Amino acid sequence: MKTTSLKTAYLAESSLLAALLVRLKRRNLYFVAGEITSFVAMLGFVVLATTLHNATWTLWLAAVCLALYVVIRRFDVQNEARITAVDQLRQAYEDEARYLEGDFTPFDDGARHADTRHPFALDLDIFGPSSLFHRLNRTVSTGGSRSLAEFLTRLPGHTPQAKAEVERKREAIDELAAKQTWRMKFIAQGKGKAGGIDSTRLTQTMQAAAKVSIPRFAAARLPFAIACASIVGFFATLFLAVFTPLSANVPVWWGIINFFVVMLICTKPLRMVSKTANLLHAELTACVQLLSLITTEDMQAALNKQLQTELEGALLAFKQLQQTVASLDRRSNVLGLMFANALFLSDFFLVRKFLKWQDSHLKHFEQWVDCLSKADALVSLATFRYNHPETVQPQIEDAPKIVYQATNLRHPFLGTKAVGNDLCIEQGQYHIVTGANMAGKSTFLRCVGVNYVLAMAGLPVFADEMRVSCFWLFSSMRTTDDLTHGISYFNAELLRLEQLIGYCHNHPNTFIILDEILKGTNSLDKLNGSRLFLQTMSQLPASGIVATHDLELSKLEDENPSRFANYCFEIELGNDVTYSYRITRGVAQNQNATFLLKKILKA
Structure with a gap:
């Protein structure tokens, strides 16, 4: 495929996505209208119930309208997410068309990686405006940018493993180059995080998390058994208070004691964990999205087995950490927090969950970020390979x-x-x-x-x-x-x-x-x-x-x-x-x- 044909193909995809974007935005207007209508109708039926005598049917209709509002709202949120994804993908195709016209402004030029004492980078225009890096770079993370810079500046040289190293990279690049649709999705998803994924921030934050001193009691078996027994005891007394003469004060006080004991023991450790975890929310979401894309079955042949295994392990660990961060976010709901701790000792199990994650995964975190960075850099190299069919393999x-x-x-x-x-x-x-x-x-x-x-x-x-x-x-x-x-x-x-x-x-x-x-x-x-x-x-x-x-x-x-x-x-x-x-x-x-x-x- 010639460069002109590639440009035409990119622009055609961009046009199709632009048309889809128009349809999705029009659909969004329908969803908004449906939300307003169902919500107003619900309020109307509630008001009608207060004015009519024996009008239970209006409450049923109000409930139906509320359910309809919830359903429409969910479709609206999904449609908004799809609009964002389609727009990012359209922009990615448009950027590639601009690249083929000689416009590299959508991409970072890597000037920060320049080193005047490097053996060849300055002389050969490896970094800076219109440089080799500027033409290659499609990375979506700071780690990927560093890995790409290393691929271009740390040559294998005259070493026994040099040829094998080059051929491994070539095989991965060739496989990824053939997966054009997948690569564009990867690049587009990376555009969803403003400024890209900050790999350095991820690594530094997790290094800080390793230094967080959290009491180890939550990870022990005895406190876990006591916590489980306390939950069972609360619900047992609640059952007895409902169906036997047992006083209702027993489960009430049991729940109150549960709440205050958990808050006393867990508030300080969770405050320390939250300071670390809150910094990771945006990066973690973006990482999970990219790892989910990388570890699909279609990608197993494109990356070497060791890298694929590492990234699959990373996806599982990142998802677990993402769930923990989401649980920490939900603690801002004070009423929900009170009930969750009184009934289920949620903060205790949250601390325990973080400790177990820390023990199992934290030591691998830096390695996983590095693997994601290498995969990110390989996507950039594969895109360059695809964009230049006039080249030959040496x-x-x-x-x-x-x-x-x-x-x-x-x-x-x-x-x-x-x-x-x-x-x-x-x-x-x-x-x-x-x-x-x-x-x-x-x-x-x-x-x-x-x-x-x-x-x-x-x-x-x-x-x-x-x-x-x-x-x-x-x-x-x-x-x-x-x-x-x-x-x-x-x-x-x-x-x-x-x-x-x-x-x-x-x-x-x-x-x-x-x-x-x-x-x-x-x-x-x-x-x-x-x-x-x-x-x-x-x-x-x-x-x-x-x-x-x-x-x-x-x-x-x-x-x-x-x-x-x-x-x-x-x-x-x-x-x-x-x-x-x-x-x-x-x-x-x-x-x-x-x-x-x-x-x-x-x-």
């Missing part, structure tokens, strides 16, 4: 060395304007790329890096073919000064190169991407420093691509042809500058700075 090599071969490799951000190029580089090789300004060197370097990040995240790549091994990645393309800390541009460059050398020593098989080494010094010093740096790097277990304007660096191929190879982005000069954006073997012959400057000065 072949992941289980090789003990660097391998990067690609045919018609294109930058993911450029769409149909992208010019494809081939690349073939292996262990220990360095490509020296020369070319004029704006000829395509930096774009090509980022194209190489971003497509590798996609491959390691389990996603398809923008190429006709691609074969890569699992290796580490480091880039230096956007060095900036830091006047606040007294770091000049040149000093910042040196610090980045020092970080690169240390990284390569600690991470054998690193692929490096460099754009203009030592820009912050004079030409001769820059050339000598660049030659020294590259000659040193060629002795390390690394490979890479280096873009430069220093044509003298191309002589490294003559000195060491097994390590260095020259490539270029050539331009043609005539009445204007012609850019091909095609990489070819050799050294660039034409430059455009003087040519373009002359045109400006003549203007």
Whole structure:
């Protein structure tokens, strides 16, 4: 399916849902009218009963109208919930259509995840406006956002389990990509919680709950037996007071004693629990909805068995906690609270229920939130996979060395304007790329890096073919000064190169991407420093691509042809500058700075 067809499909779904929304809102008006009519009719019959003699039938009709009001009200609430769900789903489809038009504003750009010292994230536009994260992100939780950021920045690298890890992610992404309707429901449900699910708040609140000191008596067997006996005793005395000469004062005082004993023992612990639980209400509801969707039978093949089992356990525990929070909310009804404690010792059993939940589930809570976050991130990756049918799955090599071969490799951000190029580089090789300004060197370097990040995240790549091994990645393309800390541009460059050398020593098989080494010094010093740096790097277990304007660096191929190879982005000069954006073997012959400057000065 082409991008235009996808956009048409998304807009068609959005239109259908918009039409359904109109019908549901019209139905809502009928429900409101029915509620008003039944309620007014009920009041009318009650008033009629007070004015007519021997008009019992009016009370029966009032009761029927009340029942009708309750039924209509319930349908109205259900219809309101459906209106909200349909509107969220319509918005989700509309957002995807906007994405295909190049509008990413409905999605978070992940700028908060940016780290200037990360080995490659800043240079490859992983975070920020119109970044890779901005294009991928459909997460509905802060934990999912963090997991997605980790998928894009924590590459498996050159480790024994790297290939298996990538393939596991790819299988899950492919399965989820095929479940387009399910994914849209997941994304839409996440929109129901303003700002998404705050996973950090969930985890921190439950950590605080673990520190809540609640007396352990409620979890013991003896108090439980006494409580049960007290309830049985109350109802036994109530029965005897009704059907025998036993005084009614006995069950009354029994209930009063039950109420005050429970309030005395349980009020303080429940106040402490409520402070924690009340913070969780909105997050818990959203989590239960998403977990219910994830653990459906249709999803069992999409997620690995361990993750599915974890999430099923999480759903059960989250539902139990949600019920406890709902019970705490109902305590605000003072009259109901009095009767519930007098008759059933409800606060005692509520404390006991929370203690048992705390003992059984609290230690797994952080792990469950993490599992939900990973599933959330996988939905985003699968949506990107579905939205780009023009991509191909790369072949992941289980090789003990660097391998990067690609045919018609294109930058993911450029769409149909992208010019494809081939690349073939292996262990220990360095490509020296020369070319004029704006000829395509930096774009090509980022194209190489971003497509590798996609491959390691389990996603398809923008190429006709691609074969890569699992290796580490480091880039230096956007060095900036830091006047606040007294770091000049040149000093910042040196610090980045020092970080690169240390990284390569600690991470054998690193692929490096460099754009203009030592820009912050004079030409001769820059050339000598660049030659020294590259000659040193060629002795390390690394490979890479280096873009430069220093044509003298191309002589490294003559000195060491097994390590260095020259490539270029050539331009043609005539009445204007012609850019091909095609990489070819050799050294660039034409430059455009003087040519373009002359045109400006003549203007």
